[in-house]
Amino acid sequence: MTSLRSPRRRQLFAAAALAPTAAIAATPQRPAAAATTTLTYASAFHADFVFGVAAASAQIEGAAFEDGKGESVWYRFARIPGKVHGGDTLDVACDHYHRFDEDFALMASLGIKTYRLSIAWPRIYPQGDGELNPKGLDFYRRVFASMKKHGIEPWVTLFHWDLPQALEDRGGWTSRVTVDAFAQYADTVVKAFAKDVKHWITLNEILCFTLLGYGTGTKAPGRKESDKVVNQTYHHALLCHGHGVRAVRKFGGPGAQVGLTDNCAVAVPVTEKPADIAAAKAWFIERNAQILGAIHAGRYTDGFLKRVGADAPDVQPGDFDLISLPTDFLGLNIYSGTFVRAGKNGGYEAVPHPVNYPRADSTWLRLVPQALYWGPRLCHEVYGHPAIHITENGCGYDDEPVVNGEVLDLHRRDYVRSYLREAHRAIADGVPLKGYFLWSFIDNFEWEDGYQRRFGIVHCDFKTQLRTPKLSARYYSDIIKERRIL
Numbered sequence: 403m404t405s406l407r408s409p410r411r412r413q414l415f416a417a418a419a420l421a422p423t424a425a426i427a428a429t430p431q432r433p434a435a436a437a438t439t440t441l442t443y444a445s446a447f448h449a450d451f452v453f454g455v456a457a458a459s460a461q462i463e464g465a466a467f468e469d470g471k472g473e474s475v476w477y478r479f480a481r482i483p484g485k486v487h488g489g490d491t492l493d494v495a496c497d498h499y500h501r502f503d504e505d506f507a508l509m510a511s512l513g514i515k516t517y518r519l520s521i522a523w524p525r526i527y528p529q530g531d532g533e534l535n536p537k538g539l540d541f542y543r544r545v546f547a548s549m550k551k552h553g554i555e556p557w558v559t560l561f562h563w564d565l566p567q568a569l570e571d572r573g574g575w576t577s578r579v580t581v582d583a584f585a586q587y588a589d590t591v592v593k594a595f596a597k598d599v600k601h602w603i604t605l606n607e608i609l610c611f612t613l614l615g616y617g618t619g620t621k622a623p624g625r626k627e628s629d630k631v632v633n634q635t636y637h638h639a640l641l642c643h644g645h646g647v648r649a650v651r652k653f654g655g656p657g658a659q660v661g662l663t664d665n666c667a668v669a670v671p672v673t674e675k676p677a678d679i680a681a682a683k684a685w686f687i688e689r690n691a692q693i694l695g696a697i698h699a700g701r702y703t704d705g706f707l708k709r710v711g712a713d714a715p716d717v718q719p720g721d722f723d724l725i726s727l728p729t730d731f732l733g734l735n736i737y738s739g740t741f742v743r744a745g746k747n748g749g750y751e752a753v754p755h756p757v758n759y760p761r762a763d764s765t766w767l768r769l770v771p772q773a774l775y776w777g778p779r780l781c782h783e784v785y786g787h788p789a790i791h792i793t794e795n796g797c798g799y800d801d802e803p804v805v806n807g808e809v810l811d812l813h814r815r816d817y818v819r820s821y822l823r824e825a826h827r828a829i830a831d832g833v834p835l836k837g838y839f840l841w842s843f844i845d846n847f848e849w850e851d852g853y854q855r856r857f858g859i860v861h862c863d864f865k866t867q868l869r870t871p872k873l874s875a876r877y878y879s880d881i882i883k884e885r886r887i888l
């Protein structure tokens with residue numbers, strides 16, 4: 403602000419009044435604050451903090467039937483008219499099946515040293531169980547060899563939604579047949595890759611392939627079952643998680659670590675005052691009772707059983723011994739959050755987002771950076787995990803054209819920056835947050851939204867398969883290199 407009280411300002415003002423252009427041109431531009439301004443990088447990350455990127459088999463591999471692969475529920479679902487945007491299918495996707503080596507070379511050139519991928523169950527057991535397809539194992543052997551060559555460490559998810567259709571035909575997640583099949587699949591995969599993989603994730607986002615696959619029917623296999631049946635699908639998924647942990651303990655070899663990736667419902671207190679924080683915590687505990695609550699309590703909690711009443715899942719003796727096996731870390735996929743405040747009578751109240759609240763093009767993806775603070779913090783406080791990793795965080799936008807070889811996705815750069823700042827705040831406040839995986843490495847098949855919705859930091863031209871790193875890829879690459887938010 404100009405103050406006429408300073409003699410220098412008065413002089414300038416007088417000169418400008420006489421001959422404005424000449425006076426300004428003759429005056430050297432020396433803002434008063436220039437000498438004292440500094441750029442402070444407070445947000446440094448520890449040398450051991452894991453920075454990675456993530457993707458999943460069904461979304462990038464393509465080669466839908468190559469080398470003996472079986473059909474998955476998503477392959478079938480995408481062929482039902484009206485289920486996937488634009489009638490898109492997974493048949494080719496990013497053709498990663500044939501291009502993984504160049505993809506890993508690109509990753510390495512960006513300084514990315516950790517990559518979360520998933521294994522396609524129908525490549526290993528085309529019918530879900532029974533006969534093994536050796537060519538499926540060979541493919542991932544080549545993938546891990548290429549990653550090693552490029553200095554990239556794999557974090558492997560055993561199940562990221564591509565259930566073999568043959569299992570769905572026998573009941574899918576509503577049946578214990580799937581639990582037994584998963585146990586066999588997990589044993590086979592962990593045994594085969596124990597030397598290559600030291601970080602295993604059992605399942606990705608249980609609620610998405612159960613509730614959305616069998617309740618609302620918006621995801622494969624697109625069924626609309628009763629609450630009782632949906633609760634049973636959760637239970638079968640929890641059992642599979644337990645089998646994944648068991649398999650890694652038995653066959654994973656020295657140093658193997660295992661955890662679940664959950665998309666817990668994240669509460670963000672409307673203010674960071676004690677009453678709103680307590681309300682957020684109470685909401686968080688109730689909303690996450692059926693997955694994280696059950697795993698950590700070693701049983702279904704009283705609150706959950708009361709809520710579901712006669713629709714409670716059938717539990718067999720010994721189920722919870724498996725479900726609650728200790729894990730090494732908890733993976734969290736966090737994109738957004740729900741604002742919660744203290745209710746009038748001591749309870750809590752979730753505050754809906756107004757219609758014009760800022761969001762990405764994905765309608766569910768409201769921009770709530772504080773979710774990356776409150777999600778890990780509440781998980782730590784409520785479940786007491788020794789290590790938490792953000793196994794997915796990112797944003798989906800349509801229409802990101804390549805212009806002169808560039809994609810200027812400043813919205814994604816801003817998203818990553820603002821969310822990472824909150825992650826950093828969580829660490830500063832004592833939350834054992836140990837890693838962050840950006841979703842996704844490359845634009846891919848975004849489930850029912852097809853290819854129109856792009857989450858990648860690398861642009862994929864789905865016609866030519868040309869890869870173009872976006873501005874956000876360069877930005878993230880710099881963050882990884884400097885280990886601080888830039």
Ligand code: FCB
Nearest residue numbers: 458606607735841848857
């Ligand atoms: C998550 C999924 C992942 C991707 C992102 C955008 O729920 O785990 O596969 O689709 O959303």
